[in-house]
Amino acid sequence: MRYRDLGNTGLKVSEISFGTIPVLSGDVPVLPDYFSLNEDEAISVMEYAYNLGCNLFDTAIVPEYGDAEIKLGKFAAHIGRENIIISDKSRFFDGNEMYKAVLESCKNLDSYSDIYFIHQVDEGNEDVTFGKYGAVDALIELKAEGRIRFTGIASHYYGILLRGAKDSRVDVLQGSGNIFERGMLDQIESEIAFRQKGFILNKVYAAGILPSFFPVKTLISGVLSYPVSSALIGIGTSEQADQALKEPENYGRPSFSEVMSVLEKSFVPIPCDRCQRCRCIYGTEIHILLRQYNYYFLGKDYWALRKLDMSINESASQCKKCTEMSCMKNCPKAINIPESIQMIKRLVEIHIRNSRI
Numbered sequence: 001m002r003y004r005d006l007g008n009t010g011l012k013v014s015e016i017s018f019g020t021i022p023v024l025s026g027d028v029p030v031l032p033d034y035f036s037l038n039e040d041e042a043i044s045v046m047e048y049a050y051n052l053g054c055n056l057f058d059t060a061i062v063p064e065y066g067d068a069e070i071k072l073g074k075f076a077a078h079i080g081r082e083n084i085i086i087s088d089k090s091r092f093f094d095g096n097e098m099y100k101a102v103l104e105s106c107k108n109l110d111s112y113s114d115i116y117f118i119h120q121v122d123e124g125n126e127d128v129t130f131g132k133y134g135a136v137d138a139l140i141e142l143k144a145e146g147r148i149r150f151t152g153i154a155s156h157y158y159g160i161l162l163r164g165a166k167d168s169r170v171d172v173l174q175g176s177g178n179i180f181e182r183g184m185l186d187q188i189e190s191e192i193a194f195r196q197k198g199f200i201l202n203k204v205y206a207a208g209i210l211p212s213f214f215p216v217k218t219l220i221s222g223v224l225s226y227p228v229s230s231a232l233i234g235i236g237t238s239e240q241a242d243q244a245l246k247e248p249e250n251y252g253r254p255s256f257s258e259v260m261s262v263l264e265k266s267f268v269p270i271p272c273d274r275c276q277r278c279r280c281i282y283g284t285e286i287h288i289l290l291r292q293y294n295y296y297f298l299g300k301d302y303w304a305l306r307k308l309d310m311s312i313n314e315s316a317s318q319c320k321k322c323t324e325m326s327c328m329k330n331c332p333k334a335i336n337i338p339e340s341i342q343m344i345k346r347l348v349e350i351h352i353r354n355s356r357i
């Protein structure tokens, strides 16, 4: 296992970090249905990964991630708290609520967190989060009190991560990307503001989809070729740990067109790398719609359809009357976005109709 600097924190983190979703149990939407480890099993998988060199373990507050935080606290006590780095998170944007959440997390872990992330920051909550007495300020206070060591922002949005990168109060960022959905990673690579911060990358397997199309080694060496501190992989078994934690021999990535040509053997993907440069005047999150379309054909059909069914009719009817089509001006892949949205609407209509017959 190789280690990288976590930005300017002084911490050295393993290139592969341990995501604890697969070791949780409980009635939780994020729980993969094939896992439900008890405490001893969870600790033994974490210890297995630790023995392979993994020193960064990522979790989230109870009950959002079931009991993963509690299990990680038990593992920390078992292995020696000082031997591992814990990153934790919760979805509170107001300072007061975040302060209370961190106290709760400390209780669950029976320890401090090395990094505490404000989870899922987006355009709707960013001003509260970064504003006076918002969650970032609360983390600064908690850092001064020694309840956490470093502050973090976790977001799926490039603009939010960039804001975090430019904010001197923020130490570490957590964002998503993989060799297919690499639009954010490409921008992070060329934006100097990110160089001072630690960066933990999630969704390396794209919700478990990509290992059916690419060797795990390619997925991991591909993302580690970007300037990230650690690639976060959900691990629930020793086999998964073996697969993920084997050191890549080099840090290369296939080109985007090489990735597309692999996927094109199964279907015709929309060539969206989720760079998020397109803006819809009605607020449609174009990159999410296009992702759901691709995910539908990549094996997440039920989940993708359910999500699309919630918003596609409204987005498609706005598109039909839109004359500006400003979304397409900045798309580096020259995707015909309004046409793609109508195509997605047809896909949903056909499949939802079929599922009702």
Ligand code: SF4
Binding pocket: 279, 280, 281, 282, 283, 284, 286, 318, 319, 320, 322, 323, 324, 325, 326, 327, 328, 337, 338
């Ligand atoms: S064409 Fe559709 S997606 Fe693009 S700006 Fe208009 S409404 Fe939004």
Ligand code: SF4
Binding pocket: 183, 271, 272, 273, 274, 275, 276, 277, 278, 286, 287, 290, 330, 331, 332, 333, 334, 335, 337
């Ligand atoms: S549609 Fe184009 S601009 Fe929008 S996220 Fe995809 S690649 Fe980027």
